Amino acid sequence: xxxxxTAKNTNSVHGRRAVAYIVLILLTFLCLVWFYVLFINxxxxxxxxxxxxxxxxxKYLLRNLRNLFNGPTPVIRGxxxxxxxxxxxxxxxxxxxxxxxxxxxxxxxxAKRLIFTFILMIMMIPTQVSALGFIRLMGKMKLTDTYxxxxxxxxxxxxxxFYMKQYMDANLPASLIEAARIDGAGELxxxxxxxxxxxxxxxxxxxxxxxxxxxxxxxxxxxxINSKMKKTLPILxxxxxxxxxxxxxxxxxxxxxxxxxxxxxxxxxxLSRYIVGGVTAGGVKE
Numbered sequence: 207x208x209x210x211x212t213a214k215n216t217n218s219v220h221g222r223r224a225v226a227y228i229v230l231i232l233l234t235f236l237c238l239v240w241f242y243v244l245f246i247n248x249x250x251x252x253x254x255x256x257x258x259x260x261x262x263x264x265k266y267l268l269r270n271l272r273n274l275f276n277g278p279t280p281v282i283r284g285x286x287x288x289x290x291x292x293x294x295x296x297x298x299x300x301x302x303x304x305x306x307x308x309x310x311x312x313x314x315x316x317a318k319r320l321i322f323t324f325i326l327m328i329m330m331i332p333t334q335v336s337a338l339g340f341i342r343l344m345g346k347m348k349l350t351d352t353y354x355x356x357x358x359x360x361x362x363x364x365x366x367x368f369y370m371k372q373y374m375d376a377n378l379p380a381s382l383i384e385a386a387r388i389d390g391a392g393e394l395x396x397x398x399x400x401x402x403x404x405x406x407x408x409x410x411x412x413x414x415x416x417x418x419x420x421x422x423x424x425x426x427x428x429x430x431i432n433s434k435m436k437k438t439l440p441i442l443x444x445x446x447x448x449x450x451x452x453x454x455x456x457x458x459x460x461x462x463x464x465x466x467x468x469x470x471x472x473x474x475x476x477l478s479r480y481i482v483g484g485v486t487a488g489g490v491k492e
Contacts, residue, residue: 244467247460255456270461281462283435284442289469291353291427291438292420295360299416300370300409302361307370308401312383322371329364333425341429351432360420366412373408374401410477417473421466439466 247255250264274281310322344355378401386396402409424440431437437445443462 241467244460245464248457248464250457250460252455252457255460266457267461270455270457271465273455274458274461274465277458279442279446279462280435280437281439281442281465284437284439285466285469287353287436288421288438288440288466291356292417294353294357295420296413296417298357299360299363299366300412303363303366303412304370304402304405304409305397306367307374308397310371311374311378312380325364325367328362329368337425337429340426344430350430351436352430353436355430356420356423356427360416363416366416369412370405370408373405378404414474414477418470421470 243259246261246263247259248270249267250260251266251269254260254264254266306325310318340355341350344350349355382400382404383396386400391399422440423438424444427438428441428444431441439462443459443466446462447459
């Protein structure tokens with residue numbers, strides 16, 4: 207009787223596991239098929255793209271890239287601009303958001319709950335609501351057509367702060383911080399040498415999200431940047447799509463999109479290894 211129950215439970219586990227694998231394979235296919243379509247279209251000419259989709263790659267990838275790089279659109283410069291803005295934004299956002307979360311998590315003071323609630327309220331304000339005032343302020347400060355308005359505001363990132371605070375509540379024991387203080391470590395040393403290494407999985411996740419959000423941002427850079435050589439890739443891509451019908455080439459557009467997402471894939475591959483696993487496991491036993 208017990209052998210039958212064991213066999214039945216084993217079959218049930220195998221059945222659920224098979225269903226889970228099928229669902230994961232389906233989701234993976236739905237996520238990756240669009241990248242495949244993108245790269246297939248990047249290898250085809252404008253005339254071939256107008257004739258319809260085909261699952262087989264074409265022979266025009268090098269020609270599309272050559273026409274793209276030799277055209278009037280400064281693609282390489284746009285990528286460098288986007289890399290500087292997105293990279294600096296990601297670093298500033300995760301560092302100072304983690305520092306803010308550590309201040310709320312590791313200290314006890316009277317207005318602690320009020321400050322936490324205030325930061326969450328700011329998180330609910332859309333960017334478009336404050337865009338006009340932000341542009342006028344940057345104009346008065348003579349910061350338009352510079353990268354400062356695109357990088358510096360990332361220091362105050364309520365969404366990143368909230369994620370870091372929740373991660374600290376679950377994975378950063380107060381006893382570890384108190385032990386470091388008893389040993390005579392300063393607050394900055396505690397933050398830089400103890401807190402940040404323990405926060406690597408959360409930092410990796412938020413660095414990816416912040417980098418991608420800044421990389422894909424079109425709204426704010428389009429309002430701030432005016433010079434051709436300072437524009438980011440999303441702006442240049444929009445200009446390429448809106449070019450004159452005589453010079454419009456959909457193959458170049460797809461080639462530029464494929465070229466634009468390559469750094470995002472590289473950043474994900476570099477940081478993804480920090481996401482899996484619990485770094486704090488076994489650090490402190492309560």
